[in-house]
Amino acid sequence: MYFLEYLQRNLSVSKEDVERLKPYLTEKKYEKGSYLLREGEVCEYIFYVNHGLVKMYAIDEFGKEHIIQFAPEAWFISDRASIYKKEKSKYFIEALEDSSIMLISEQFIAKALEISAEYRSHNEHLLQNHILQLQNRIHLLLCASLEQRYLSFMELYPELTLKVPQWMIASYLGVAPESLSRIRKELKNKGQS
Amino acid sequence: MYFLEYLQRNLSVSKEDVERLKPYLTEKKYEKGSYLLREGEVCEYIFYVNHGLVKMYAIDEFGKEHIIQFAPEAWFISDRASIYKKEKSKYFIEALEDSSIMLISEQFIAKALEISAEYRSHNEHLLQNHILQLQNRIHLLLCASLEQRYLSFMELYPELTLKVPQWMIASYLGVAPESLSRIRKELKNKGQS
DNA sequence: CGTCGAATTGATGTCATTCAACTACAGTGG
DNA sequence: CCACTGTAGTTGAATGACATCAATTCGACG
Numbered sequence: 001m002y003f004l005e006y007l008q009r010n011l012s013v014s015k016e017d018v019e020r021l022k023p024y025l026t027e028k029k030y031e032k033g034s035y036l037l038r039e040g041e042v043c044e045y046i047f048y049v050n051h052g053l054v055k056m057y058a059i060d061e062f063g064k065e066h067i068i069q070f071a072p073e074a075w076f077i078s079d080r081a082s083i084y085k086k087e088k089s090k091y092f093i094e095a096l097e098d099s100s101i102m103l104i105s106e107q108f109i110a111k112a113l114e115i116s117a118e119y120r121s122h123n124e125h126l127l128q129n130h131i132l133q134l135q136n137r138i139h140l141l142l143c144a145s146l147e148q149r150y151l152s153f154m155e156l157y158p159e160l161t162l163k164v165p166q167w168m169i170a171s172y173l174g175v176a177p178e179s180l181s182r183i184r185k186e187l188k189n190k191g192q193s
Numbered sequence: 194m195y196f197l198e199y200l201q202r203n204l205s206v207s208k209e210d211v212e213r214l215k216p217y218l219t220e221k222k223y224e225k226g227s228y229l230l231r232e233g234e235v236c237e238y239i240f241y242v243n244h245g246l247v248k249m250y251a252i253d254e255f256g257k258e259h260i261i262q263f264a265p266e267a268w269f270i271s272d273r274a275s276i277y278k279k280e281k282s283k284y285f286i287e288a289l290e291d292s293s294i295m296l297i298s299e300q301f302i303a304k305a306l307e308i309s310a311e312y313r314s315h316n317e318h319l320l321q322n323h324i325l326q327l328q329n330r331i332h333l334l335l336c337a338s339l340e341q342r343y344l345s346f347m348e349l350y351p352e353l354t355l356k357v358p359q360w361m362i363a364s365y366l367g368v369a370p371e372s373l374s375r376i377r378k379e380l381k382n383k384g385q386s
Numbered sequence: 387c388g389t390c391g392a393a394t395t396g397a398t399g400t401c402a403t404t405c406a407a408c409t410a411c412a413g414t415g416g
Numbered sequence: 417c418c419a420c421t422g423t424a425g426t427t428g429a430a431t432g433a434c435a436t437c438a439a440t441t442c443g444a445c446g
Contacts, residue, residue, distance in 0.1 A: 124317070
């Protein structure tokens with residue numbers, strides 16, 4: 001159970017505590033193409049990717065997909081808006097590969113916050129990090145050229161640059177796949193000259 | 194002291210606790226056009242707007258301003274990335290009107306977290322809300338047309354639609370002021386017909 | 387009334403999108 | 417083993433949306 005390893009490594013949670021928390025966790029396998037969350041459902045879990053790869057995306061009024069986030073191994077992903085406000089989600093979360101996912105329920109979080117001061121600060125750390133991520137994304141969308149955004153994508157997700165199809169990266173960056181293709185060509189030429 | 198009112202109203206913090214926390218707070222007046230934070234400085238505070246109006250923005254490589262957030266009365270604003278990681282900020286925070294700002298130091302937050310379980314959940318609430326805001330912004334930037342973004346700006350900041358100059362709204366939306374002007378014209382025509 | 391910044395408008399330019407054609411490659415079934 | 421199919425990626429041409437530039441109007445304020 002990779003998530004519990006993660007907990008023990010990062011938080012030095014005792015074995016007894018781990019045992020007490022286990023009932024609030026579920027490990028679930030998802031096949032490639034299956035959904036962790038669908039638009040219109042209320043999100044119930046924070047998902048931790050033990051193994052595999054997952055994307056979260058929205059569909060716009062024209063039926064176009066816009067990728068909000070990727071979550072490779074050891075990342076968290078979730079629609080916090082939906083969990084927090086018990087609203088229907090606007091997003092899909094879908095497995096891009098066969099994946100093993102840890103479903104972290106609200107009860108788990110409540111219990112863990114209660115038991116462990118360390119978990120409290122860890123939870124805050126996660127929230128803070130999420131904010132940094134999102135703020136950085138906004139910064140890039142507002143201030144940076146497509147080229148810069150692509151370069152910083154490769155920094156953020158180096159493993160993914162080769163693994164996921166290019167049209168998904170384009171969707172994440174907010175451009176048409178053809179445009180990304182042209183940018184990559186330019187970058188190649190720059191690199192040579 | 195409006196922020197303390199806010200605390201007492203939202204958190205039923207006792208008077209004694211308020212007294213204990215006061216030393217970690219500063220109220221400061223900022224004149225229109227003065228800076229709460231400059232690019233390159235490390236942000237030390239969460240700012241709470243007792244009264245007035247404030248904007249946070251970045252300057253891109255061409256010298257263009259991009260507004261990340263507005264904070265009217267009773268809003269919080271800060272560069273959490275800078276506070277949290279003790280990094281130099283990429284942002285400016287500037288008063289758009291003469292403003293009264295509460296400077297909330299990290300010591301304040303640490304103390305309050307220690308003293309009050311209620312403050313802990315309040316703090317989490319703030320972080321969650323910030324995430325919702327940011328995620329919504331990203332959603333709009335990726336999925337929505339300029340027109341939709343403008344409409345949802347007016348929903349989010351109804352007071353500001355008239356108060357702040359249009360070119361700032363354009364900057365917030367990520368377009369040229371001329372483009373926003375044309376969109377507004379279209380909206381007017383639609384409304385009539 | 388004159389000045390300055392903001393907003394509008396029109397003309398033009400630029401960049402990304404769209405559409406379509408074509409290549410490359412993987413998987414399928416004869 | 418080879419055609420058949422579908423998906424991804426590239427490329428070119430046409431289109432469209434927004435940016436830019438310049439001129440003008442509007443409105444607040446001294």
